[in-house]
Amino acid sequence: MKAPLSKLLIPLLIAIASGCGGNASHQESHSMFADTLAKNMLTVNSMQKDLTVLWAAIKELHPGYGFYTPTAQLQQAYRNVYDGLKTPLSESQFMDAVYPFLCQLRCGHTQLKHSANYKPTANEKLPHLPFYVLIQQHKVWITTHQAPELHTGDELMEMNGIPVSQMVDHGYNLYCGDGYNETFKELFLSEYDGFEDVCNKYYHWQPPYQLKLRTSKGELKVIKVDAAENGKELQAEPQQTVDNFVGWTVAAEIENSRLRFQKKSSTAWFQVTPFAYTDSTLYQKAFALIKQEEIRNLVLDVRHNTGGDIRVATRLLAYLADGDFNIVAEVKSRFTDPAASPFAQYFDAEITKGFKDGFKVEGKSGEWHHVTVTPEFGQLYGPFNPVKKNHFDGKLIVLIDGATFSSGALFTAALKAQNKNVKFIGRETAGSEEGCNGMTVQRLTLPNSKIIVDFPWMRVVSVAKQASRGRGIIPDYIINYTPQDVVSNNDLDLKKAMSLVR
Numbered sequence: 001m002k003a004p005l006s007k008l009l010i011p012l013l014i015a016i017a018s019g020c021g022g023n024a025s026h027q028e029s030h031s032m033f034a035d036t037l038a039k040n041m042l043t044v045n046s047m048q049k050d051l052t053v054l055w056a057a058i059k060e061l062h063p064g065y066g067f068y069t070p071t072a073q074l075q076q077a078y079r080n081v082y083d084g085l086k087t088p089l090s091e092s093q094f095m096d097a098v099y100p101f102l103c104q105l106r107c108g109h110t111q112l113k114h115s116a117n118y119k120p121t122a123n124e125k126l127p128h129l130p131f132y133v134l135i136q137q138h139k140v141w142i143t144t145h146q147a148p149e150l151h152t153g154d155e156l157m158e159m160n161g162i163p164v165s166q167m168v169d170h171g172y173n174l175y176c177g178d179g180y181n182e183t184f185k186e187l188f189l190s191e192y193d194g195f196e197d198v199c200n201k202y203y204h205w206q207p208p209y210q211l212k213l214r215t216s217k218g219e220l221k222v223i224k225v226d227a228a229e230n231g232k233e234l235q236a237e238p239q240q241t242v243d244n245f246v247g248w249t250v251a252a253e254i255e256n257s258r259l260r261f262q263k264k265s266s267t268a269w270f271q272v273t274p275f276a277y278t279d280s281t282l283y284q285k286a287f288a289l290i291k292q293e294e295i296r297n298l299v300l301d302v303r304h305n306t307g308g309d310i311r312v313a314t315r316l317l318a319y320l321a322d323g324d325f326n327i328v329a330e331v332k333s334r335f336t337d338p339a340a341s342p343f344a345q346y347f348d349a350e351i352t353k354g355f356k357d358g359f360k361v362e363g364k365s366g367e368w369h370h371v372t373v374t375p376e377f378g379q380l381y382g383p384f385n386p387v388k389k390n391h392f393d394g395k396l397i398v399l400i401d402g403a404t405f406s407s408g409a410l411f412t413a414a415l416k417a418q419n420k421n422v423k424f425i426g427r428e429t430a431g432s433e434e435g436c437n438g439m440t441v442q443r444l445t446l447p448n449s450k451i452i453v454d455f456p457w458m459r460v461v462s463v464a465k466q467a468s469r470g471r472g473i474i475p476d477y478i479i480n481y482t483p484q485d486v487v488s489n490n491d492l493d494l495k496k497a498m499s500l501v502r
Contacts, residue, residue: 115450179470183402275308307406429472
């Protein structure tokens, strides 16, 4: 799930201009470079037209319009971006400018992607930081690094004179997330180069970087570090790598070591990766083995499950729900026929056809139309019956985190609502407990830049009983990691689960 945020440098126009003197060959070379650069820039007019199309489509069709953010606030966010488009920008720069507005929808399924034929130019290459970070609660710690002046566990206080909490705030606008959740943004900034993107995309910094640090001993120090060296690995202080599965055996029948049994115990660990069609057969094998081994304690690992086929999630829930169950409460949309929309020309025709083949938009209640599915899709609404053979009735512990998203979060919410013995460990899920926008995620192509917008068409309502608005599933036991835990691969979530089993 590497974040699709390309690392692209803003053209150094000032530096180019200052070098315009010299001999004829230099001037000719500069002229050719300037012409190439100009061809890759979007005009103010074309960007404003694209933004107008996007905003109009959101107002008419997007299920997140006005759901978490008042429409007047969305309008102002749109105007801020529109009025700020005053000079030509590269495709990447335009995307960076649009994201703060798009993030106001608070929808993790709405993202920007480069145009189909996009190719970064040489001047857009960005420097890499000589360190990785762990971010929690707006604080930043060094994990691995290249610079000898840095150490694992150093807390980064300021960078180039800017407090890191302020940097993290800006980083939250680099990628859209569901509701008011922050754990996904923290995970994105920590694991997917998001913090580096803040330095490059928001502040446009060039090395060297001035860092203000607090060491593990509480000492404050200020140092300068250069960019990362190509080909040189980032290191950490000597740490003993933790084997989190000492004393466990792998079930050879289940691929990718996704099922393990603890020796001399009635405890199993089962990893639930994003829901794929082939998982249905895998669940049958896994729960047959769990039954065969007389497992009484099951640790279900749903961390980094970013979604997938909701029908497959239903099949897994059939092994765990207390009785008859549902996977979602309702699916709804703001329109009846997408082909009748004035924006139909900008959407992918094949995805539109798939929507019309798989879904039926029916009666209207308020601003929403109820959505059902056709036989080609299968069954979406329950109640469903739990399986009779190999159903798990023991103690269930579920591991979740800031990348448990989409169908992964809907499954988790349904499990919480329909299994009275389940306990959750980890961090708040990326997906909101009350539901999300999705089911069909269209591709809206902006007419001038050809930038692609992931654009969900439906609102999926979960079966949660008492969800907090705009928040993910909150674990019963919240676990925070240290930089040392990260570099040593120390699985604190699993350790907490095992302490509950004992």
